[in-house]
Amino acid sequence: MSDAIRAGAAIQLLSPEGERVFDTRYDITLGDAELRDLYRDMVLVRRIDTEATALQRQGELGLWASSLGQEAAQVGSARCLRSGDFAFPTYRDHGVTWSRGIKPLEILAMFRGVTNGGWDPIERGCAIYTIVIGNQALHAAGYAMGIQLDGSDDAVIAYFGDGATDEGDVNEAFVFGSVFNAPVVFFCQNNQWAISQPREHRSRAPIHARAAGFGFPGVLVDGNDILAVMAVTREALERARAGGGPTLIEAYTYRMAAHTTSDDPTRYRGAEELEIWRLRDPIERLKVFLARHGIADRHYFDQVDHEADELAVHVRDGVRSMVEPEATSMFDHVYAEPHALLEEQRRQLREYEASFVSGGPA
Amino acid sequence: MTAMTMAKALNTGLRRAMEQDSKVILFGEDIGRLGGVFRITDGLQKDFGEHRVMDAPLAESGIVGAAVGLAMRGYRPVVEIQFDGFVYPAFDQIVSQVAKMHRRTEGTVRMPIVIRIPYGGGIGAVEHHSESPEAYFAHTAGLRVLTPGDPQAAFVTIQQAIACDDPVVYFEPKRRYWDKGEVDEGLDAQDLQRVPDPWRARVVQAGDDVTVACYGPMVRTCLEAARASSDVSLEVIDLQSLSPLDIETLVASVERTGRLVVVHEASANIGLGAEIAARVTERCFYSLEAPVLRVTGFDIPYPASRLEEHFLPDLDRVLDAVDRAMAY
Ligand SMILES: Cc1ncc(C[n+]2csc(CCOP(=O)(O)OP(=O)(O)O)c2C)c(N)n1
Ligand SMILES: [Mg+2]
Numbered sequence: 001m002s003d004a005i006r007a008g009a010a011i012q013l014l015s016p017e018g019e020r021v022f023d024t025r026y027d028i029t030l031g032d033a034e035l036r037d038l039y040r041d042m043v044l045v046r047r048i049d050t051e052a053t054a055l056q057r058q059g060e061l062g063l064w065a066s067s068l069g070q071e072a073a074q075v076g077s078a079r080c081l082r083s084g085d086f087a088f089p090t091y092r093d094h095g096v097t098w099s100r101g102i103k104p105l106e107i108l109a110m111f112r113g114v115t116n117g118g119w120d121p122i123e124r125g126c127a128i129y130t131i132v133i134g135n136q137a138l139h140a141a142g143y144a145m146g147i148q149l150d151g152s153d154d155a156v157i158a159y160f161g162d163g164a165t166d167e168g169d170v171n172e173a174f175v176f177g178s179v180f181n182a183p184v185v186f187f188c189q190n191n192q193w194a195i196s197q198p199r200e201h202r203s204r205a206p207i208h209a210r211a212a213g214f215g216f217p218g219v220l221v222d223g224n225d226i227l228a229v230m231a232v233t234r235e236a237l238e239r240a241r242a243g244g245g246p247t248l249i250e251a252y253t254y255r256m257a258a259h260t261t262s263d264d265p266t267r268y269r270g271a272e273e274l275e276i277w278r279l280r281d282p283i284e285r286l287k288v289f290l291a292r293h294g295i296a297d298r299h300y301f302d303q304v305d306h307e308a309d310e311l312a313v314h315v316r317d318g319v320r321s322m323v324e325p326e327a328t329s330m331f332d333h334v335y336a337e338p339h340a341l342l343e344e345q346r347r348q349l350r351e352y353e354a355s356f357v358s359g360g361p362a
Numbered sequence: 363m364t365a366m367t368m369a370k371a372l373n374t375g376l377r378r379a380m381e382q383d384s385k386v387i388l389f390g391e392d393i394g395r396l397g398g399v400f401r402i403t404d405g406l407q408k409d410f411g412e413h414r415v416m417d418a419p420l421a422e423s424g425i426v427g428a429a430v431g432l433a434m435r436g437y438r439p440v441v442e443i444q445f446d447g448f449v450y451p452a453f454d455q456i457v458s459q460v461a462k463m464h465r466r467t468e469g470t471v472r473m474p475i476v477i478r479i480p481y482g483g484g485i486g487a488v489e490h491h492s493e494s495p496e497a498y499f500a501h502t503a504g505l506r507v508l509t510p511g512d513p514q515a516a517f518v519t520i521q522q523a524i525a526c527d528d529p530v531v532y533f534e535p536k537r538r539y540w541d542k543g544e545v546d547e548g549l550d551a552q553d554l555q556r557v558p559d560p561w562r563a564r565v566v567q568a569g570d571d572v573t574v575a576c577y578g579p580m581v582r583t584c585l586e587a588a589r590a591s592s593d594v595s596l597e598v599i600d601l602q603s604l605s606p607l608d609i610e611t612l613v614a615s616v617e618r619t620g621r622l623v624v625v626h627e628a629s630a631n632i633g634l635g636a637e638i639a640a641r642v643t644e645r646c647f648y649s650l651e652a653p654v655l656r657v658t659g660f661d662i663p664y665p666a667s668r669l670e671e672h673f674l675p676d677l678d679r680v681l682d683a684v685d686r687a688m689a690y
């Protein structure tokens with residue numbers, strides 16, 4: 001399969017060199033403040049990622065799944081959501097959660113292992129991370145069906161990876177979205193890899209082309225171009241709100257880091273493609289664009305860097321001082337109401353562990 | 363004898379099975395070039411080729427469903443599910459097809475499929491990577507369920523599982539992958555027919571006062587408990603086969619000791635311990651000096667990793683149950 005960026009097959013509004021590109025189908029006009037904000041968000045999300053990777057190395061986190069290189073796809077798409085909309089992220093979508101107002105420490109709590117959740121999805125308009133590949137795509141379809149039943153013009157966005165398109169759940173979500181004409185945008189970040197499996201191993205057809213068979217539009221976008229990502233996502237969300245049903249967006253991007261901190265990518269991929277993608281960096285191209293058009297200057301960039309430094313300190317200190325959960329909190333929330341069997345086990349655990357404080361079990 | 367890790371023992375066992383029978387093929391996510399996330403299939407694609415060690419699409423139902431078709435075509439698929447918590451998309455294929463095909467076809471179609479699943483906790487992993495779902499499969503008629511307790515058992519039973527004409531769900535205790543043990547690599551295919559029957563439990567530590575039945579990751583824990591127990595002598599039995607259960611070996615032991623403690627990481631409710639307690643009580647009612655006790659995970663979803671040490675049975679909890687059994 002050829003490289004979609006080189007082949008010019010992906011929608012692009014900002015070239016890797018930071019030049020504005022003309023596209024006959026899509027365009028976007030953003031104010032200077034908004035453009036600066038996009039840059040800031042991507043820099044901050046990247047900084048959280050760098051810091052989290054370091055914290056994992058230091059043993060402060062159990063695991064980390066890096067979003068490095070995917071900032072434009074994540075921030076650009078999630079930025080298009082309104083407050084009543086709903087996002088269903090994977091474990092890698094830190095730019096999505098950031099854009100939905102989820103705080104870095106709320107995300108990091110899961111990777112530290114103090115919780116399997118982190119926030120109230122309903123209140124925040126953003127589901128907790130889903131680790132089981134593809135599960136959340138169906139949740140998104142169902143949530144969108146609910147919006148439709150309510151007669152609201154809110155919309156849903158489902159995030160998943162290229163690998164996830166193999167799973168039954170994702171394909172079933174396409175069927176549900178299609179059959180019920182649900183207001184859902186399927187946002188696939190094709191970062192070229194599913195752990196060690198390259199995209200060539202997925203399907204013979206490009207991912208976005210699959211949408212046609214399900215009866216809704218599919219679009220291929222340069223996932224490292226935040227302007228193009230926003231343009232296509234806006235359009236898809238508008239269509240969903242207007243009763244036009246689902247869209248599949250394939251954001252063509254690259255996983256610049258290892259799959260997770262447990263992975264060793266040198267076993268399956270070479271450095272050459274990393275070099276190609278480094279030149280397509282999403283942050284760098286926006287920075288060049290902002291500077292060239294006088295939208296932001298050195299002073300602004302320094303200020304963002306400074307803010308990132310402060311955020312890094314906040315993340316580091318916050319993770320290190322995260323309150324350890326009480327052992328007996330394991331029994332909380334398994335059921336909606338107190339449950340006799342679990343209350344008994346909670347009591348047993350409390351008494352058993354207390355027996356150690358007083359010198360161990362007799 | 364060679365000292366090797368359980369991971370290496372499994373890798374060597376898989377290699378042997380592939381050398382013995384050209385119909386043995388491996389199928390799973392990231393098992394080829396990467397060698398699997400735990401490297402259990404390391405080097406096998408290089409040595410046996412991409413047609414025998416296949417990287418599967420990221421689809422568990424697909425992996426197991428395709429294995430059914432491959433088995434119908436005369437192959438012996440050994441599939442890898444990347445982690446315990448990711449077997450559920452395949453549950454339908456396993457329960458509705460793999461387990462029942464032989465019966466549904468009135469014995470004409472066999473399902474010599476091995477479904478390898480790294481399982482259990484204790485490695486500080488994120489959600490869905492530490493579960494012990496063995497009871498679902500042991501509950502399903504038509505499936506056999508095996509789990510090795512040490513590298514030697516892994517080396518032997520993985521080959522026996524592959525040679526078996528019934529489908530075997532093969533649970534690998536992932537936190538013991540890196541434990542070393544002596545492995546008799548000299549055993550060949552003929553020997554494997556003579557070495558202890560994989561469907562029999564193994565007495566891994568003889569003792570007199572309390573029988574401790576365990577399997578997989580808890581074998582080492584219970585052996586350590588036996589060593590730490592100075593005044594009470596523990597007989598540790600590695601069940602190894604969770605279905606069929608070898609009740610005879612347990613009965614023989616409990617008739618002598620009069621006490622039984624069952625240990626597993628999985629939750630207690632409707633788990634292996636419950637089945638064992640019922641069967642042993644039926645058989646040993648007059649020999650029992652105490653009720654059969656269970657040391658298990660609690661009846662909750664596997665907790666976030668910072669809490670897992672409170673969830674998992676450990677040496678102290680085993681000894682606490684032993685004391686309670688002795689106190690009757
Ligand atoms: C059902 C299921 N099977 C396997 C896994 C193990 N796993 C975690 S991430 C991953 C690859 C996912 O690739 P992709 O969908 O492209 O997302 P990416 O990680 O590249 O963002 C796999 C196989 C899982 N989490 N869930
Ligand atoms: Mg991917």
